[in-house]
Each structure stands twice: as C-alpha cells, then as structure tokens.
Amino acid sequence: MSGFLLPLDAPLPGNSFTELARSLDLTPRWHLPAEASPSSVPAPDATTVLALRYDGGVVMAGDRQASSGYDVAHRRIQKVFAADAYSAVAVSGTAGMAIELVRLFQTELEHYEKLEGERLSLDGKATYLARMVRMQLPLALQGFLVVPLFCGVDPRTGTGHVFTFDAVGGRYEEQDFGAAGSGGREARAYLRTVHRPDSDEDMAVDRAMEALVAAAGQDLATGGPDIRRGIYPNVVTVTAAGLRHVEESAVADAARRAVETVL
Amino acid sequence: MTLPFYVPPEQLVKDRAEYARKGIARGRSIAALSAREGVVILAENPSRTLTKISEIYDRIAFAGVGKYNEFESLRVAGIRYADVKGYQYGREDVTAKSLASAFSQTLGNIFVQGPKPFEVEVLIVEVGRDIADDRLFKVTYDGTLYDKSGHTAIGGPSDALSEKLGESYEDTPAAEDVLRLAAEAFRVVEDRAIDGWEGAMLERQGTNRRFRRLTRDELSGI
Numbered sequence A: 001m002s003g004f005l006l007p008l009d010a011p012l013p014g015n016s017f018t019e020l021a022r023s024l025d026l027t028p029r030w031h032l033p034a035e036a037s038p039s040s041v042p043a044p045d046a047t048t049v050l051a052l053r054y055d056g057g058v059v060m061a062g063d064r065q066a067s068s069g070y071d072v073a074h075r076r077i078q079k080v081f082a083a084d085a086y087s088a089v090a091v092s093g094t095a096g097m098a099i100e101l102v103r104l105f106q107t108e109l110e111h112y113e114k115l116e117g118e119r120l121s122l123d124g125k126a127t128y129l130a131r132m133v134r135m136q137l138p139l140a141l142q143g144f145l146v147v148p149l150f151c152g153v154d155p156r157t158g159t160g161h162v163f164t165f166d167a168v169g170g171r172y173e174e175q176d177f178g179a180a181g182s183g184g185r186e187a188r189a190y191l192r193t194v195h196r197p198d199s200d201e202d203m204a205v206d207r208a209m210e211a212l213v214a215a216a217g218q219d220l221a222t223g224g225p226d227i228r229r230g231i232y233p234n235v236v237t238v239t240a241a242g243l244r245h246v247e248e249s250a251v252a253d254a255a256r257r258a259v260e261t262v263l
Numbered sequence B: 001m002t003l004p005f006y007v008p009p010e011q012l013v014k015d016r017a018e019y020a021r022k023g024i025a026r027g028r029s030i031a032a033l034s035a036r037e038g039v040v041i042l043a044e045n046p047s048r049t050l051t052k053i054s055e056i057y058d059r060i061a062f063a064g065v066g067k068y069n070e071f072e073s074l075r076v077a078g079i080r081y082a083d084v085k086g087y088q089y090g091r092e093d094v095t096a097k098s099l100a101s102a103f104s105q106t107l108g109n110i111f112v113q114g115p116k117p118f119e120v121e122v123l124i125v126e127v128g129r130d131i132a133d134d135r136l137f138k139v140t141y142d143g144t145l146y147d148k149s150g151h152t153a154i155g156g157p158s159d160a161l162s163e164k165l166g167e168s169y170e171d172t173p174a175a176e177d178v179l180r181l182a183a184e185a186f187r188v189v190e191d192r193a194i195d196g197w198e199g200a201m202l203e204r205q206g207t208n209r210r211f212r213r214l215t216r217d218e219l220s221g222i
Helices: A017-022 A095-115 A122-133 A137-141 A184-194 A201-218 A248-260 B010-023 B068-088 B095-115 B158-168 B175-190 B218-222
Strands: A049-054 A059-062 A064-070 A071-074 A080-084 A087-094 A145-154 A157-166 A173-174 A177-179 A235-241 A242-245 B030-035 B038-044 B053-057 B060-064 B118-126 B136-141 B144-150 B151-154 B195-205 B211-213
Touching: A017 B068, A049 A087, A049 A145, A049 A157, A049 A184, A049 B175, A059 A080, A059 A087, A059 A137, A059 A145, A059 A157, A059 A201, A080 A095, A080 A173, A080 A235, A080 A242, A087 A095, A087 A122, A087 A177, A087 A235, A095 A122, A095 A145, A095 B053, A095 B068, A122 A145, A122 A157, A122 A173, A145 A177, A145 A235, A157 A177, A173 A177, A177 A184, A177 B118, A201 A235, A201 A248, A201 B030, A235 A248, B010 B060, B010 B118, B010 B195, B030 B060, B030 B118, B030 B158, B030 B175, B038 B060, B038 B118, B038 B175, B053 B068, B053 B195, B060 B195, B068 B095, B068 B118, B095 B118, B095 B136, B095 B144, B118 B151, B136 B151, B144 B151, B158 B175, B175 B195, B195 B218
Parallel strands: none
Antiparallel strands: A049 A059, A049 A177, A059 A235, A064 A071, A080 A087, A087 A145, A145 A157, A157 A173, A235 A242, B030 B038, B030 B151, B038 B195, B053 B060, B060 B118, B118 B136, B136 B144, B195 B211
C-alpha cells in the first residue's frame, strides 16, 4: 500500500483482511520444498486448552505454560483469547505461530464486521478459522503445528457451540466439550466422566479447572494452577450477553477447589 | 495525429469543482459535535439500512455525504487502511490525523487525475481523553482538509448548518444537549420536517472499540 493513498482496490473477497494483508505482503508466504526435512529450529509449544458447554453458554480455559522439550519456556503466556464480542479462541501448538494466527483471526472478524455492518455467523467464523489452519499445512509438516479451539454463542439462538480442529483444517462441532494440546487427551478423559450439559456457569468453571489440573497431573508440558507463584489459568465464558473474562480471584478460588478435588 | 484541446488549468479546476458541488448540494447534511461523554454524530437519513456513519477503528468514525457508491468506497478504503496499520504496528498507532491525510491525498488525486471528481464530503472524527483532544476533520471533494474543533458539518447546506451550530454550541456540553441542539439546527437550516435520523457516538470512556450507534429510542425525542 502506498503510504499516503487509501487502498481503494483490494483482492477478492473484498471483505477479507487476510487476503488484503497477503496482497500487501504483510503475512508470510510459505514455499517449502516437499522433501524438506522436519525443522530443528527450537520453538516453544503451548499446551492444554479446553472448552465445554453448559446451560446458557460455553466456558473456555487454558493453562499458562509454554514448553520447549522438557524445559519451561514461559510460565505466563495467554492461550485463551476473545475472538470478538460473542466468541473465543484458544490455541495449542507452536506458540509463536499460534498467537499470530489469533491476531490475524481477530482482525479478520473485526474487519468483516466493520465492512459489512454485521458480524459473521458463528458457523462462518469457525469455517474461516479452519481455512486459516489449512493454509499453515506446510508448516505443520515441518513440525510447527498449530491447532486452535473455538467456541461461541450464536446470537440468533442464544446457544453455545464448541468447535475442534485438526492439522489439515478439519472442523468438527462437538456436542459437549472439546480440548486441544498435549494434555487434551487427559482433559477429555476427565470431562467425559464429570461433564453435565445442564450445569450452571460456576459448576462449568469448576469442571474446566479440574480438567486442567487432571491434564497437568499427567502431561509434563501442561502447567496446572501455580498457587505458590499465583499463576492461574485464563478462563472466559460466552453467553447470549457476550464474552466475559472470569476475574482472577474467582479463577483462583476454583483452582484451589480443583487441586483438592483431583488427585 | 490529433492534438487534445488545450484547457487552462483554472478552467479545468473550476469546471470540476462546479460539477462536484452540484452533486454534494443534493446530499443531506451530517453534523459532528464534541460532548462530555464523547463525540456525537448526527445525520439526516431516511434509510434504516444504508448508513452514512460508520466505525473505522477504536476511537475513529467516518461519515460521508454525496454519492453513495463513492463515499462507500472511501469508507471501505478507510477501514482497510486503519486495520492494516493497526495489525502491522499497534492499535494506538491508528490516528485520525494520518487517516484524514490519506483521505485528503486520495480525494485530491482523484480530483485532478480521475475521469471525474468524487461528489462527496467526508468527516473523520476521533474521540480523545477530553474535549480538547477530540479531532474533527472534514475533507472536501478536492482533497482540502479542514481541522475543526467543537463542532463541524458536511453536506448540502453545511456552511449555514455550521454557523447555526456555532451560535448555540457551548463549551463542554452534555451529549443529550448537543444532540438536541444539532437536531434543532438541522430543522432551522432545512426549514422543513426532517426525514429520519441516523446517529452514532464515540464514547470517551471504555476499552478498545468506542463506536456505538444511537438507538431509535435515543433519537426519537430530539
């Protein structure tokens, strides 16, 4: 873009920020040879994130640790983000790529909303996110894998939805809950036994916290609530009234209860 | 080989300005006013779906009068410019000043080089920490950029409207009052019943996105 003139022309679809950024060479292009061997470039991984439905909305939570092999790379990173006023996105995998993917996704949603005068449908947002993951496939083959998790409320019906993804951009709507990252398997196993879709918000936050504690108990790369250092998971809820960050004091209380509950 | 007719630049500019002004004179007006709670933007607009006021970025709004397709393409370009800048650098780096300058450059270029000038006037408005920090920029069809404070207007009878606003605008007014004051100025200047309102506000307090549209309830009493 010329520094002083407005971009009156843009690539199609004209309402896509990603396409615009790409045409201006603001997003990287990956031209990796097919025979390239997996990278040995060290990049920290972000681990367990999960989302579950409850009566009237969804709750999404993620631990705060980024790991590099057996090493703790960062203790306080954020993996759960507001995507817009009615949806949230969380990421697992190569942290640097994942956080940039979220930033691009947030800008994309805001850009669309401003241009069109209304938000994308929840389904439309999930589809777009899947496309963004698919575009990263060459990187995934190199070992820089990013797998997001998406949840939100459809304002027309007021019901919460959870979507999981895979490395090739597969998009799956989950009935009850979803999880991603190295501790995701353990979190799902825990939620499978305790999750109740008719529970209220407080109970749902408690279950989310317990599932994170369970994941941290089994998976080395997942950091549970760190009560000594005062580092607690990020938790958001989305209801028909919109997205809300659960206050840290409430998260800390839930974390203390969860550490007592889960072995 | 045929030579193009020589047209003196004075004549060219005069013809183009006349053409653009004629188009804009048909447009209904828009006013923007600083208030304690934020910047209020009020437009006469009979349509409920086709809007003239729009969010550009966190603290910045756009309003345009004249030919719909032309100010709409400028609005879209403004959002692209702002989002690219915010994505590339940071959210606080997107300012009304640089945007208004880009609008001015673009309209100025089109005025001189395009097949015809855009028949539009636009407002770029930014809410600040207090009224003194508010920025009200007006850009006309030829790219002329005006930096106003307190209040401004664009559209057909914008000069008369600005004058009328100036008569009754006081320092640090409440949003409710400026809304009524603006509506009254519209009625006096147009000298007829107003054909539907469109209103928006940039809130002084809040987190990122401060733009909100005024509801039908808020606009019904003015």
